[in-house]
Amino acid sequence: MHFARNGDVVWGTGINGKVDPSLHRYARLDVRAVRGPLTRNALMKRGIGTPEVFGDPGxxxxxxxxxxxxxxxxxxxxxxxxxxxxxxxxxxxxxxxxxxxxxxxxxxxxxxxxxxxxxxxxxxxxxxxxxxxxxxxxxxxxxxxxxxxxxxxxxxxxxxxxxxxxxxxxxxGGEDLLEWDAQPLLGAFPLDLWGKSE
Structure with a gap:
């Protein structure tokens, strides 16, 4: 996220946590989805609207x-x-x-x-x-x-x-296996950047 600049579209990335917040040099982002709620909270504190759509695209x-x-x-x-x-x-x-x-x-x-x-x-x-x-x-x-x-x-x-x-x-052993609905993340994909809609 610290590579983002004003006006960038964000889909599925997140804040690293070890990068100094002063290196996050954006004030305006078009956020469609983020990795998780901690990133969302950090962006909201900066006044950047962030939907509750979570998921790493991986x-x-x-x-x-x-x-x-x-x-x-x-x-x-x-x-x-x-x-x-x-x-x-x-x-x-x-x-x-x-x-x-x-x-x-x-x-x-x-x-x-x-x-x-x-x-x-x-x-x-x-x-x-x-x-x-x-x-x-x-x-x-x-x-x-x-x-x-x-x-x-x-x-x-x-x-x-x-x-x-x-x-x-x-x-x-492993954590509980993931139960996750991919549709919100897929639905938030910025198709409009390619002149497409759903």
Whole structure:
């Protein structure tokens, strides 16, 4: 969100939480949807009208390409560890973490066929949720909790419990599987920017 400028259209993004608010240099935005209620509250405090339409667009991956459409890797992961980009270099190699810089389709395919996804990568959790794969967030030493809370609250799960380590995440297993209606987010998509309407 801190990259937004006056007049930009916002659909599904959110405030990071570790970027200084003074770097948010917008006063007028056309907001159609945001990641979650924490972002909405922050924008409303700035006087920016924000509808109660929540969802990370990554949640649409499973809506558009269900889990069954992804070819399995040669050896599916029982536990797939995907750290946040800023945590990857500090993740022990014996955990065999998947780099968040791997090709996108490889990441999605691995997530789609894993039994459990754990880590501090928000979008790995989002993709797992979208594909119906159990997932557990591992607290990040380098990322603020704001974006994670925003996502979970926006997807109707205020009682989520992040793990303090990969081993704890494996012991806890996945959060409750996501029950989320994609239609409000899809309905808020700014088709009008392309001269189209519903």
């Amino acid at each position: 949640l649409l991956v499973g809506h558009i390409w269900p889990r069954s459409t992804w070819a399995p890797p040669e050896v599916p992961d029982r536990v797939l560890v995907i750290p946040n980009l800023n945590d990857h270099s500090n993740t022990p190699s014996d955990l065999n973490p998947l780099s968040p810089r791997s090709p996108l389709l490889k990441i999605i395919g691995r997530i789609a066929h894993a039994e459990l996804v754990v880590g501090s990568s928000l979008h790995a959790i989002v993709l797992a949720d979208s594909l119906g794969v159990p997932a557990r967030l591992v607290r990040s030493p380098s990322e603020a909790m704001f974006k994670y809370e925003d996502y979970y609250y926006g997807s109707g799960r205020s009682s989520f419990s992040p793990a303090s380590s990969v081993s704890e995440a494996v012991r806890l």
